[in-house]
Amino acid sequence: MFFSKSCEYGIRATIYIAVQSLQDKRVSLVEISEKIDSPKSFTAKILQKLARNKIIVSVKGQTGGYEIPKDDMEKITLSQIVLAIDGSGLYSLCGLGLKKCSEKQPCPVHKDFKLIREKIRKTLESTNLSMLASSIDDGLSYLKI
Amino acid sequence: MFFSKSCEYGIRATIYIAVQSLQDKRVSLVEISEKIDSPKSFTAKILQKLARNKIIVSVKGQTGGYEIPKDDMEKITLSQIVLAIDGSGLYSLCGLGLKKCSEKQPCPVHKDFKLIREKIRKTLESTNLSMLASSIDDGLSYLKI
DNA sequence: TTTTATTCAGACAAAAATATCCGATTTTTT
DNA sequence: AAAAAATCGGATATTTTTGTCTGAATAAAA
Numbered sequence: 351m352f353f354s355k356s357c358e359y360g361i362r363a364t365i366y367i368a369v370q371s372l373q374d375k376r377v378s379l380v381e382i383s384e385k386i387d388s389p390k391s392f393t394a395k396i397l398q399k400l401a402r403n404k405i406i407v408s409v410k411g412q413t414g415g416y417e418i419p420k421d422d423m424e425k426i427t428l429s430q431i432v433l434a435i436d437g438s439g440l441y442s443l444c445g446l447g448l449k450k451c452s453e454k455q456p457c458p459v460h461k462d463f464k465l466i467r468e469k470i471r472k473t474l475e476s477t478n479l480s481m482l483a484s485s486i487d488d489g490l491s492y493l494k495i
Numbered sequence: 496m497f498f499s500k501s502c503e504y505g506i507r508a509t510i511y512i513a514v515q516s517l518q519d520k521r522v523s524l525v526e527i528s529e530k531i532d533s534p535k536s537f538t539a540k541i542l543q544k545l546a547r548n549k550i551i552v553s554v555k556g557q558t559g560g561y562e563i564p565k566d567d568m569e570k571i572t573l574s575q576i577v578l579a580i581d582g583s584g585l586y587s588l589c590g591l592g593l594k595k596c597s598e599k600q601p602c603p604v605h606k607d608f609k610l611i612r613e614k615i616r617k618t619l620e621s622t623n624l625s626m627l628a629s630s631i632d633d634g635l636s637y638l639k640i
Numbered sequence: 641t642t643t644t645a646t647t648c649a650g651a652c653a654a655a656a657a658t659a660t661c662c663g664a665t666t667t668t669t670t
Numbered sequence: 671a672a673a674a675a676a677t678c679g680g681a682t683a684t685t686t687t688t689g690t691c692t693g694a695a696t697a698a699a700a
Contacts, residue, residue: 354687358592361604392690395649395689410697412699448638462618473604523676523677
């Protein structure tokens with residue numbers, strides 16, 4: 351819809367890791383994919399991408415897994431996660447798929463979609479991991495099913 | 496992004512047909528796909544779906560093609576086109592892909608995305624074909640490339 | 641030092657979305 | 671009546687997205 355399946359999994363995984371990291375728990379791929387109900391191997395690829403983008407930290411070896419430093423949570427925004435996985439299309443592409451759509455040569459829905467995209471951008475940029483993780487800790491929101 | 500490729504083609508095709516219908520011109524599949532720069536046979540499928548949904552009128556035979564009665568243009572909204580092709584997912588599905596996301600059990604981005612979806616819904620429902628077609632007639636917007 | 645539990649990387653597979661082809665049907669024109 | 675130009679519908683093909691498998695690398699535990 352707004353995000354690819356990969357991105358949905360990526361966001362859910364990141365939030366889950368954040369919640370656990372707040373309690374100093376490092377989590378494994380198996381645990382993550384069970385808790386957020388996502389395909390294990392596919393999720394592995396996404397976590398790798400998030401790690402390469404410095405959004406999560408991966409640790410190899412027997413007690414390894416994934417974690418997020420608490421100090422980073424304020425800085426990591428939803429926007430950064432989306433950009434890492436889906437790229438910037440949501441912010442820039444024409445709603446009707448026109449390559450040359452622009453202010454000078456706008457498509458028929460250009461103005462309206464610009465407003466919508468701006469609203470999405472503001473939302474994603476102003477939502478950080480702390481907010482997302484604490485809303486779950488507080489029982490105000492959920493990640494399951 | 497917001498819409499599938501099919502839907503983008505469908506919207507562009509509908510607008511093009513509307514513009515031509517305003518000048519009492521019935522247009523063929525070949526002309527449409529050339530003018531909106533879309534794959535011919537694929538576009539044919541989409542036009543069939545739009546015709547079945549009474550958004551456009553298809554006429555068979557040698558002088559056949561597609562048209563939209565002028566009187567319908569005020570009533571046909573962007574929303575109807577999107578619903579006919581992509582369904583209602585844009586209005587209803589959880590931003591994070593959670594099946595059970597709801598007011599009672601919201602995902603961490605539920606509130607924000609509800610606002611965004613409402614904005615999109617309002618935009619699509621308040622934009623009709625007359626508006627889209629006339630913006631092109633007036634040279635205020637474009638469909639090419 | 642060996643075993644175990646983990647991530648990593650690349651190849652592979654399945655499903656969904658996008659795109660093409662072709663024969664049948666329809667209707668106008670010749 | 672035949673030919674021409676169009677849509678329709680179903681089968682097929684291609685591409686992209688989603689998902690799986692397997693062996694190597696890593697690091698802690700036994």
